[in-house]
Amino acid sequence: MTSFKTLDDLSPEGKRVLLRADLNVPVREGAITDTTRIDRVIPTICELADKGARVIVLSHFDRPKGQVVPSMSLAPVAEMLESKIQHKVHFVPECVGPKAEEAVASLKDGEVLVLENTRFHAGEEKNDAAFTAMMARLGDYYVNDAFSAAHRAHASTEGLARHLPSFAGRLMEAELNALSAALEKPERPVGALIGGAKISTKLDLIGNVIGKVDVLFIGGAMANTFLAAQGVAVGTSLQEAEMHDTARKILDQARAGGCEIVLPVDAVIAREFRAGAPSEVVAIDRVPDDAMILDAGPETVALIESKLETLRTLVWNGPLGAFEIAPFDAATVAVARKAAALTDEGKLKTIAGGGDTVSALRHAGVADRMTYVSTAGGAFLEWLEGKLLPGIAVLTDAARHVFPV
Numbered sequence: 001m002t003s004f005k006t007l008d009d010l011s012p013e014g015k016r017v018l019l020r021a022d023l024n025v026p027v028r029e030g031a032i033t034d035t036t037r038i039d040r041v042i043p044t045i046c047e048l049a050d051k052g053a054r055v056i057v058l059s060h061f062d063r064p065k066g067q068v069v070p071s072m073s074l075a076p077v078a079e080m081l082e083s084k085i086q087h088k089v090h091f092v093p094e095c096v097g098p099k100a101e102e103a104v105a106s107l108k109d110g111e112v113l114v115l116e117n118t119r120f121h122a123g124e125e126k127n128d129a130a131f132t133a134m135m136a137r138l139g140d141y142y143v144n145d146a147f148s149a150a151h152r153a154h155a156s157t158e159g160l161a162r163h164l165p166s167f168a169g170r171l172m173e174a175e176l177n178a179l180s181a182a183l184e185k186p187e188r189p190v191g192a193l194i195g196g197a198k199i200s201t202k203l204d205l206i207g208n209v210i211g212k213v214d215v216l217f218i219g220g221a222m223a224n225t226f227l228a229a230q231g232v233a234v235g236t237s238l239q240e241a242e243m244h245d246t247a248r249k250i251l252d253q254a255r256a257g258g259c260e261i262v263l264p265v266d267a268v269i270a271r272e273f274r275a276g277a278p279s280e281v282v283a284i285d286r287v288p289d290d291a292m293i294l295d296a297g298p299e300t301v302a303l304i305e306s307k308l309e310t311l312r313t314l315v316w317n318g319p320l321g322a323f324e325i326a327p328f329d330a331a332t333v334a335v336a337r338k339a340a341a342l343t344d345e346g347k348l349k350t351i352a353g354g355g356d357t358v359s360a361l362r363h364a365g366v367a368d369r370m371t372y373v374s375t376a377g378g379a380f381l382e383w384l385e386g387k388l389l390p391g392i393a394v395l396t397d398a399a400r401h402v403f404p405v
Contacts, residue, residue: 004176004395005167007044010141012053014109018139019044019169020156022146022376023059023077023114032080036375037148042085044145044169045112049087054107056138057081057114058095058156060149066122078114087112096121096134104138118156125154132159145169147176148376150391151383161394168395176392178372179383182351183212187312193304193335195220195318196356199243199250205317206250208386210259215311217262217304219320219331224293226251226263232285235269237293262307266297268321268328275325295321296331305338308348314339316352316370317384319360333364340366353380 010017021041026033048055062072075091082089088111092103095115107113115138118124123131132155136142142164144150149157150172160166168176183190192213196202199222209216218226224239229247254261263284269291270279281297282288296304300320308314316339323329342348352361353374361367374380379389 006173007047007167007170010167012048012051012141015053015140016056016104016138017048017053017141017143018056018058018160020058020144020146022148023074024061025077032076035080038081040171041145044171046085049110049112052109054109055112056104057112058118060119061117064117064119068120072117074114074117089114100138123155127153127155127159131155132163136160136163139164142166143169144391144395145171147172148379150389151379153390157391158394166395175374178351181349182313182315187349189214189311190313191215191217191311192315193217195222195320197221197238198240199225199247200240204385205381208384210254211257213259215260215262215307216254219296220318223263227284233287234293235287235289235291264296264300265303266299267293268295268297270294279327295328301331301334304335308338308342311348313349316350317354317357319356323360323363329363332360336361336364336366340369343369343371
């Protein structure tokens with residue numbers, strides 16, 4: 001990972017610190033239903049406030065498309081944040097302009113100010129220079145703790161780092177270190193478990209991973225396409241017939257590069273996709289024409305578990321089956337618990353991420369037993385694809401620049 005500055009390089013006492021967080025939490029009927037993103041940024045907020053900084057929190061919320069949408073205000077998030085920390089948290093219904101400047105000017109050392117949804121302004125997503133400059137006037141330093149938004153070149157995620165001395169927050173630092181340990185400088189042997197519905201949505205990811213891992217486990221409906229491409233009958237299973245040539249090329253590429261690809265050897269099948277539907281286990285080449293594959297079978301689980309025993313690092317993105325509905329969650333749960341056990345024993349580093357993956361690990365009860373679980377959906381996937389994330393690139397660039405304070 002290219003070098004970047006962290007809070008260890010910052011002396012924030014008495015300074016105005018613009019902190020980009022991701023407070024885009026799920027809300028239902030006006031109530032916050034999951035505080036994970038708030039909880040994860042609290043260590044950075046409290047460290048800065050404890051050191052006497054005047055912490056000014058920036059975040060987007062939902063997609064107001066440059067308009068003021070009252071239901072997308074960050075006011076309730078500010079209230080939730082204050083209930084969780086031992087510092088005074090203020091809120092102002094603007095993120096630039098006189099009201100924001102007045103609120104910042106009245107801040108005392110160790111206090112926190114949450115500014116309004118940055119996306120209420122069209123200049124945020126356009127990374128507009130004038131809008132960014134107005135925001136930059138509110139701070140002396142910029143700290144980015146929103147890896148989950150780092151794949152967006154917006155004013156608050158990329159533009160500010162070009163105006164102020166910039167640093168990675170503790171969550172960003174942890175994420176970057178975990179990702180570096182996953183594929184850039186992993187302990188070998190290293191494997192990747194990639195699941196999901198479609199090859200077409202994960203082509204770049206698979207292409208990047210094949211050149212970096214020793215073993216690639218392919219699960220979910222994606223595996224059906226690889227099987228069908230090799231002439232295996234998959235019945236009525238979800239698969240992409242138009243991607244068969246691509247699947248075969250991926251297999252050839254892996255073979256040439258010395259990457260072992262592991263596909264299901266048996267499957268749990270059913271005639272309908274519903275909770276409690278009658279199901280059975282069959283060998284992968286014995287799927288009836290009127291049945292669909294909805295999960296990997298026990299022999300596949302045993303195969304994956306045996307290979308996990310040989311690995312030192314595992315990158316996980318995507319479930320092995322339709323884990324949302326029992327009994328088609330069995331393979332994902334079993335493999336997740338095996339990976340967690342190996343991680344507990346210090347035998348395996350497990351880095352996981354992506355929306356479905358996080359949900360699956362929570363469903364298995366092991367999300368807190370992995371080495372690192374990223375809640376960053378799009379950013380995590382783009383990093384796995386080998387793409388340069390604007391919010392990260394500018395942090396490393398900024399580390400080499402000198403700014404007036």
